[in-house]
Amino acid sequence: MIGWRWVYRVRLRLRSVFLREQVERELDEEFRFHLEQRIEQEIARGLTPAQARSAALRAMDGILQKKEECRDLRRVNLVDALLQDLRYASRSLRQNPIFAAVTVLTLTLGMGATMAILTIVNSVLLRPLPFPAAGRLVALSATTETRPKDSTSFPDFHDWQQARSFSGAAAWRRDQFTLTGGGPPESVTGLRASYELLRVLGIGPAIGRSFEQREQQHKSPVALISHALWMRRFGGDAGALGQTIVLNGDDYAVIGVLPRDFRFPLTGDPAVLVPITESPDRSRGYLFAIARLQPGVRIAAAQRELDGIAARLQQAFPYSNRGRGIRAVALQDAAAGDVRVPLLILMSAAVFVMLIGCANVGNLMLARGIARRSEFALRTALGAGAARLASQLLTESAVLATAAALVGSASAVWGSGLLAGALAQRFALPVITPDWRLLAIGLTLTMVCGLLCGLPPALTAARSRIGDALREATRGASSGRTDHGFRNVLVVGEVALTFVLLAGAGLMIKSLARLEQTELGLDPRHVVTADLPLSKRYADPQRRAAFLRQILDSLGALPGIDQAALHTDPPFLGGGARETFHLENRADPGPQQGHVAAFDLVSDGYFRAMGIPLLRGRNFDQGDIATGVPVAIVNAAMAQQLWPGEDPLGKRIRLYYDRDPGHWISIVGVAADVRYYGRDLDPVAQVFIPYRQDPYRSLPYPPAPFASLVLRTAADPASLTAAIPAKIWTVDSDQPVQHLQTMEQALSDSLAGRRVCLLLLSYFAAIALAMAVAGIYGLVSYSVARRTPELGIRAALGAGTWQIAALVVREGALLTSLGIAIGVAGGLLLTRVLAALLYGITPTDPVTFVETAAFFFGVGLIAASIPAQRATRIDPAVSLRRE
Amino acid sequence: MSKPSDLVQGTLDLLLLKILALEPLHAWAVSQRLKQVSGDVLQVSDGSLYPALHKLEQEGWITSEWKVTENGRQAKFYRLTRPGRRALEREAANWERLSGAITRVVRLNEV
Numbered sequence: 001m002i003g004w005r006w007v008y009r010v011r012l013r014l015r016s017v018f019l020r021e022q023v024e025r026e027l028d029e030e031f032r033f034h035l036e037q038r039i040e041q042e043i044a045r046g047l048t049p050a051q052a053r054s055a056a057l058r059a060m061d062g063i064l065q066k067k068e069e070c071r072d073l074r075r076v077n078l079v080d081a082l083l084q085d086l087r088y089a090s091r092s093l094r095q096n097p098i099f100a101a102v103t104v105l106t107l108t109l110g111m112g113a114t115m116a117i118l119t120i121v122n123s124v125l126l127r128p129l130p131f132p133a134a135g136r137l138v139a140l141s142a143t144t145e146t147r148p149k150d151s152t153s154f155p156d157f158h159d160w161q162q163a164r165s166f167s168g169a170a171a172w173r174r175d176q177f178t179l180t181g182g183g184p185p186e187s188v189t190g191l192r193a194s195y196e197l198l199r200v201l202g203i204g205p206a207i208g209r210s211f212e213q214r215e216q217q218h219k220s221p222v223a224l225i226s227h228a229l230w231m232r233r234f235g236g237d238a239g240a241l242g243q244t245i246v247l248n249g250d251d252y253a254v255i256g257v258l259p260r261d262f263r264f265p266l267t268g269d270p271a272v273l274v275p276i277t278e279s280p281d282r283s284r285g286y287l288f289a290i291a292r293l294q295p296g297v298r299i300a301a302a303q304r305e306l307d308g309i310a311a312r313l314q315q316a317f318p319y320s321n322r323g324r325g326i327r328a329v330a331l332q333d334a335a336a337g338d339v340r341v342p343l344l345i346l347m348s349a350a351v352f353v354m355l356i357g358c359a360n361v362g363n364l365m366l367a368r369g370i371a372r373r374s375e376f377a378l379r380t381a382l383g384a385g386a387a388r389l390a391s392q393l394l395t396e397s398a399v400l401a402t403a404a405a406l407v408g409s410a411s412a413v414w415g416s417g418l419l420a421g422a423l424a425q426r427f428a429l430p431v432i433t434p435d436w437r438l439l440a441i442g443l444t445l446t447m448v449c450g451l452l453c454g455l456p457p458a459l460t461a462a463r464s465r466i467g468d469a470l471r472e473a474t475r476g477a478s479s480g481r482t483d484h485g486f487r488n489v490l491v492v493g494e495v496a497l498t499f500v501l502l503a504g505a506g507l508m509i510k511s512l513a514r515l516e517q518t519e520l521g522l523d524p525r526h527v528v529t530a531d532l533p534l535s536k537r538y539a540d541p542q543r544r545a546a547f548l549r550q551i552l553d554s555l556g557a558l559p560g561i562d563q564a565a566l567h568t569d570p571p572f573l574g575g576g577a578r579e580t581f582h583l584e585n586r587a588d589p590g591p592q593q594g595h596v597a598a599f600d601l602v603s604d605g606y607f608r609a610m611g612i613p614l615l616r617g618r619n620f621d622q623g624d625i626a627t628g629v630p631v632a633i634v635n636a637a638m639a640q641q642l643w644p645g646e647d648p649l650g651k652r653i654r655l656y657y658d659r660d661p662g663h664w665i666s667i668v669g670v671a672a673d674v675r676y677y678g679r680d681l682d683p684v685a686q687v688f689i690p691y692r693q694d695p696y697r698s699l700p701y702p703p704a705p706f707a708s709l710v711l712r713t714a715a716d717p718a719s720l721t722a723a724i725p726a727k728i729w730t731v732d733s734d735q736p737v738q739h740l741q742t743m744e745q746a747l748s749d750s751l752a753g754r755r756v757c758l759l760l761l762s763y764f765a766a767i768a769l770a771m772a773v774a775g776i777y778g779l780v781s782y783s784v785a786r787r788t789p790e791l792g793i794r795a796a797l798g799a800g801t802w803q804i805a806a807l808v809v810r811e812g813a814l815l816t817s818l819g820i821a822i823g824v825a826g827g828l829l830l831t832r833v834l835a836a837l838l839y840g841i842t843p844t845d846p847v848t849f850v851e852t853a854a855f856f857f858g859v860g861l862i863a864a865s866i867p868a869q870r871a872t873r874i875d876p877a878v879s880l881r882r883e
Numbered sequence: 884m885s886k887p888s889d890l891v892q893g894t895l896d897l898l899l900l901k902i903l904a905l906e907p908l909h910a911w912a913v914s915q916r917l918k919q920v921s922g923d924v925l926q927v928s929d930g931s932l933y934p935a936l937h938k939l940e941q942e943g944w945i946t947s948e949w950k951v952t953e954n955g956r957q958a959k960f961y962r963l964t965r966p967g968r969r970a971l972e973r974e975a976a977n978w979e980r981l982s983g984a985i986t987r988v989v990r991l992n993e994v
Contacts, residue, residue, distance in 0.1 A: 005943035005966040012941060026949075030910060030959045034929060037911040061930035069934040073941050 016074040027070055031063060081388070085395035092396060099368060100400060103361050107404030107446060108411060109767055110354030115412030115442040116419050117347045123432045124336045124343060129265050132202035133292075138299055139266060139334030140169065140289040140306070143325040147681070151285035153320070154278045157194075159309055160289060160326060165302035169291035170196040171276055174267040178533060178736025179229075181246040187738055188229070188271035190247070191264055192287075195275065200292050208241045208256030216275040223252040224273040227260040247272060249535020249734055265335035266290070277704070281657055283320035283580035283596045284703070290331060303328050320580055320596055339423060341836045342757040348833070349504070349764040352497045354449070356771045359490040362453040363775055365397060366487050367782050369457030390458040394451060397458075401450020405443045412442060422756050456486055487782075488815060491775045495819020495860070496826055498772040501765040503827040503852045504834055507841060508758040510848060514840040515751060521674035521683065523611025526562075527710060527743035528717045530724065531570055533736050534705040541694040544705055545626065548691065550731050551709075552603060558727055560715035565609035568691070569600040570708040570739070571676050571746070579687075583642065584652040584664060595653075597638055597685035598676070604690070607633075607671060609710040617649050617669030624690045631690065633669035638685035653687070660698040665689065678750050680839045710743075717742045757837055769856075772819075773863045780812045781867040791871050792879030805868040812864020813857070820853050820860075895927065895935050897978055900963065900971040903945055907962035909952065910936055936961060944970045 016023055035056045042052035060066060093100040128134050140160055142152040152160075154171065161169045172193040179186050191197075198210045211222050223245060225233075234240035234254075244251045252274060264270055266288070276287060293302055306326040313321045333340060369376075376389055413434045420432040532551075538544040548566060555564040579599045604620045607613075615636060624631050632653070639648040652664040673683035689695050696702035713720055725737040741749075784791070791804055799807075831843040841848070902908065902916050914932050917925060927935075939945045944967030950960045963971065 004964065008943035008946055008964055008966075009941065012943075026959065029957070031933070033909070033956065033958050034911045034914075034933075038929065056929075059929040061928040063930060066930040066933050070937045073934060073937045 013074070023074070027067060031060075031067065035060070035063075081391070082395070085392050086399065088392055089396040089399045093399065096368070099364060100403075103364055103400045104404045104407060106357040106360050106771065107401065107450060108408045110350070110357030111404060111408030111442060111446045111449075112411035112415050113764065113767075114347070114350040114354045115408065115439065116415030117343065117350045118438055118442070119412060119416035119434055120420055120423070120432055121343050121347055122435050122438055124339060125332070127435075129332055129335065130261060130263070134331065136293040136295070137201070137331035138291050138293060138302065138328045139331050140291055140326060140328055142285060143327050145323045149327070150324070151287055152289070152324075152326075153282045153284050154276075154287065155280060155282045156285075156313060156321070156324075157287060157289050159313060160291075160306065163291075163302065163305050163309060165293060165297045165305050166291040167294045168196055168200040169289050170194045170200045171287040171289050172197060172264070172266070173276060173287045174270075176531070176533070176738055177247040177272060178249075178738065179245060179247060179271070180249065180734055180736070181244075185734070185736060187736065189268060190272040190274060191267060191270035192274055192276040197273070197290075200290060202292070203259060203262065205256035206259045207238055208254070210256055211275050217278065219277060220275065221250060221252045222255045222275065223247065224256040224258055225254055226258050226262065226269060226271045228269070229271045230257045245272070247274070248533045248736060249537055265331055266337070279703075280700070281320075281580060282317055283578050285578055286703075291328070299328055299330060322596075338753060341833070342423070342753070342760075345504070345757065345833055345837070346760050346764070348830075349501055349761055352501055353764050353768050353771075356494045356497050356768050356775075358449050358453055359494045360771045360775050360778075361400075361450070362456060363487050363490050363778060365393075365453055365457045366490075367778060369393065370782075393458040394454050397450050397454025398447065401447045401453075404450060405446035408446055409439050409443055412439065419760070422760065487779055491772075491779050491815050492819040492822065494768075494772045494775045495816055495856070496822035498765070498768040499820050499823025499852065499856055500827045500830050501761070501768045502856060503823070503849055504831055505758070505762045505765040506848045506852045507831060507834055507838055507843060507845060508754070508761060510841050510845070511837065511839040512751065512754055512758055515679045515754070518675060518679045518840075520679065520747075521612060521672050521676075524743040524747050526713045526717055527609065527611070528713060528720060528724065528740070529570060529711070529743055529746060530709045530740040531738040532566075532707040532709060532728070533738065534707060535734075538705055541697050542626070545692050545694070547732070548603070548707055551728055551735075552605075554727050554731055555709070555711060555724065558720070558723060560713055560720055560723075561711050562714050563605045563609040563712040565603045565605040565710045565712075566691070566707045567600050567602040567606050567688075567710065568703075568706050568708065569598060569676075571674075571743075580656040581653045581687075582656055584654070595642065595685075597634075597687045599687050599689065599695070601691040601694070602688050606688070606710065609712045610674075611712070612674055613672045615670045615672055617667070619669060620690045624693060626692050626694070628693070630663060630665040630693050630695065631668045632665045633671050633688040634667055635671050635683065635686040635688075636673045637683045638687065639670050641685055655695060655699065657699050658695075659700065663695075663698060665695060679747070754837060754839075769859065773859055776812050776816060776860050777863040777866060779815065780808060780864045781870075783811055784808055784867045784871045787871075788874055788879045791874050792876045795874060795879075796876035801872040804872050804874075805865070808868035808871045809861060809864045812860055812868075816857055816860030816864075820856055823856075824849055824853060894978070896939060897971070897974040898925065899932075899935060899939060900944065900967060900974060903961055903963045904968065904971055907960045909958035909960050911958070913961070939967070942970075943967070 035053075038056035038059060039049070039052045042055050043049060047055060057063060129137065131137060140152075142150040142156065144150050151173075157169075157171045163169075170193055172191055175190050175192050177188050177190040179188050195211050195213050195216045198204060204210070205224055206227060208224070210224060211220065214220075215222055225240070225245065230236060230240055233245070234243070240254050240257070243254050245254060246252070252272075258270075258273065262269075279286070291302075293299065306328055310321075310324065310326045314324065336343070379389065380386070416432055416434065534544060534547075538547050552564045552566060555561055558564075578596050580596055582595065602620070604622070604624075607619060614633070617633065620631065620633070634642075634648060642648070643651060648667050648670055651667045653667070654664050671686075671688065674686075675681060675683055676686065677684070691707075709724075711717075711720070711724065721740055724740065728735050728737055791807070794804060794807075827849065828844050833843075835843050898917060898921075899913065902913055902920070908916065910932055913936070914927065914929055917927060917932075936945070940947060940961070944964060945961045946964050947959050947961045949957055952958045
């Protein structure tokens with residue numbers, strides 16, 4: 001029953017909105033008809049047409065008001081007013097395209113940057129990992145005094161597994177494999193893991209099976225392959241199971257295929273998964289672990305239990321486990337890894353830029369509102385309500401905000417790709433995909449920001465009293481103090497935020513400079529390195545030595561190569577084969593308790609090729625043959641650590657697990673310390689041994705054979721990148737050659753993460769600086785315009801150019817220094833978060849802060865001096881006449 | 884909305900509904916009819932009629948269409964809708980009750 005009524009009502013409403021002009025016409029028509037009828041009637045009564053007309057109009061009781069009442073009844077005035085406001089806004093923005101462009105650009109920059117980073121943060125830090133109950137997965141690693149994250153040994157891992165907080169734990173290690181046979185050799189990332197891995201993750205293979213404990217213990221050559229590899233090599237044929245693939249020259253039987261979307265969060269996409277080797281040496285750290293928390297157990301509780309385990313291990317094995325702790329991190333955070341801190345820092349920077357942008361836009365709008373004060377005053381006088389004016393201004397900012405939101409979202413999608421690309425140079429990132437919910441939030445946020453920016457002028461307009469406004473507008477004298485005060489606050493805030501960003505960028509620039517100046521201990525110029533993973537064919541030490549000798553000889557004969565050498569511990573990878581040993585003529589510390597150092601098996605020319613100076617003793621030479629006296633060279637750090645104040649030459653050491661009791665190794669030389677694992681890591685104890693004298697020959701579990709080339713070139717190293725592998729393949733055509741690069745490249749890559757962060761932070765700081773300068777400039781300019789009459793009077797009364805300029809500049813200087821002061825306070829608190837990315841400098845480095853402040857102050861003065869210069873050119877006669 | 888002061892709130896609606904219940908009329912004719920039937924007692928300014936009619940239309944009680952008058956002009960004719968007829972019955976009943984009550988009060992004998 002109600003239905004009918006609504007049919008009529010809705011029809012009318014729709015007509016009012018969509019056929020607005022027709023409805024208006026009908027209204028006019030209806031009234032005209034009435035008037036005509038009335039006039040006819042009055043004329044019939046004997047009035048003249050003119051009298052009749054005025055009588056008719058009188059009888060209408062105010063025809064315009066009545067019409068307006070009828071319009072009001074349509075109840076769609078809100079929509080109407082909005083459309084009107086929109087038309088007004090677009091007209092007024094078209095009149096001032098630069099203002100519109102600057103506003104949209106500013107909001108877009110802030111919004112685009114923030115959303116781009118948020119998109120990455122969302123993909124990396126927030127989106128849950130694709131495993132069942134992924135929140136219960138944790139990553140486990142060892143910690144040392146110097147390293148927050150270190151690999152651990154298999155016996156240690158076995159002890160970690162006993163923690164009752166876990167329902168399961170698995171060991172893993174990332175490895176690079178060369179896949180040969182059935183196509184060209186390709187270098188693939190692989191995962192060595194313990195048999196528990198898939199069960200801990202809560203998934204199973206797509207087809208086939210995972211390997212078992214027995215296979216792991218017996219080093220069975222079995223492998224699971226990735227879905228992509230399965231498709232590529234076997235065309236997705238289930239017959240792949242039981243077939244053979246060749247990894248680093250060894251045959252592996254394919255026993256299963258990993259699920260299509262499988263990603264191991266800590267390494268990216270492994271192409272193969274093979275059993276990890278179980279080495280019983282506690283000092284040989286080569287693996288990490290993941291674990292699944294028991295339901296209801298919190299990560300902090302697990303960490304407490306692990307702390308207890310670590311303490312017991314330290315006590316039981318004081319040498320191998322000295323200072324070693326265990327750290328459990330949510331797998332999600334661990335997967336974000338190194339990129340977590342940079343991302344959060346960059347996100348704060350982006351938010352700062354957005355806030356600064358908002359402040360700038362707010363300032364612009366205020367300035368514009370003040371400039372249009374006379375217009376508003378006039379319109380108020382003509383009957384426009386305060387609310388109406390405010391809503392018009394808000395609509396204007398809403399139009400700008402919408403434009404900025406649309407452009408900003410587009411640039412966020414584009415920018416997140418760009419950013420991800422920049423970060424991916426160094427950090428392992430998951431797939432970055434735009435999240436539409438996030439973009440929706442961003443859109444809303446931009447709108448809110450835009451509206452907030454438009455609020456102060458709207459409020460001012462709503463508050464302003466006609467009289468004052470008209471008076472001010474006509475006189476052009478000093479305007480409301482409150483607006484000006486608010487604008488000052490905005491600019492001071494901008495300056496403060498910008499200062500924090502500048503200080504942060506400054507700290508990072510200095511860290512990077514310091515890192516690049518650190519004494520490496522070797523000469524990286526003209527050095528090419530490459531890794532040669534050795535297959536089981538070279539398991540026999542003599543055969544291996546002969547093979548490597550052949551490679552060195554053929555490479556040494558290559559024109560342009562000065563010195564060819566090889567060793568087993570490639571630099572700057574953060575790896576390092578640690579071995580346990582004990583000293584001659586010292587109390588036997590007992591089994592499992594020896595000294596620990598990084599062992600590097602090297603060829604004779606190694607020190608020359610690397611450019612590492614020998615400090616004492618002699619270099620290895622042709623006399624150090626396999627059957628000769630075992631010799632070693634140690635680095636200065638080790639000599640200092642083990643034989644402080646003694647001569648290390650002639651001292652002897654022995655590997656703890658050596659089954660040969662007489663295998664003592666004599667120290668014949670001391671090499672200079674090298675920052676071997678990264679510019680930011682202090683040198684550790686290192687032992688160099690001639691590879692011919694394989695020191696592992698009588699170990700029960702020797703490390704996997706490996707060789708890394710070091711080639712010092714006379715020519716440009718880049719010109720040899722094709723010739724080197726070709727030469728190696730003349731010796732063995734199946735020999736994989738990996739990571740062929742110049743050492744300078746490797747060094748530069750080791751700093752790439754810092755460099756990317758610095759670049760992005762500097763970029764944000766630069767945008768912020770530009771905005772802040774524009775803010776200072778705009779405010780001082782406005783102030784000059786506002787004070788033109790006053791400055792004119794001063795000039796007329798004899799104030800000199802300098803005095804007037806100083807007057808103006810002082811205002812800018814005051815704002816800048818106030819902002820800087822707040823910025824310093826904020827910076828001292830906030831730059832702490834940078835600590836992880838800094839090197840050799842404290843986050844509150846006073847020099848950096850002072851320098852940044854001085855620089856910023858200078859820039860602020862320059863920004864203020866441009867309007868000041870304009871102020872000095874004020875002609876008193878002109879400005880006073882305007883009064 | 885301004886209303887003639889001597890009309891009790893809501894009675895104008897009732898009058899208009901009643902007049903339109905008899906036959907569809909344009910606004911001018913409604914004003915003439917109002918004057919005619921009330922014997923000039925109920926004075927509604929020409930102008931005030933329109934907001935009142937438009938309000939009834941917005942409420943869905945009357946609807947309008949453009950038709951040709953007897954002397955060949957286009958005019959907007961209002962007619963009662965079905966909900967409007969029910970509203971009229973309701974309003975009329977209310978009026979009866981109200982006016983009856985008021986009449987009874989007014990006729991009370993003073994002591």
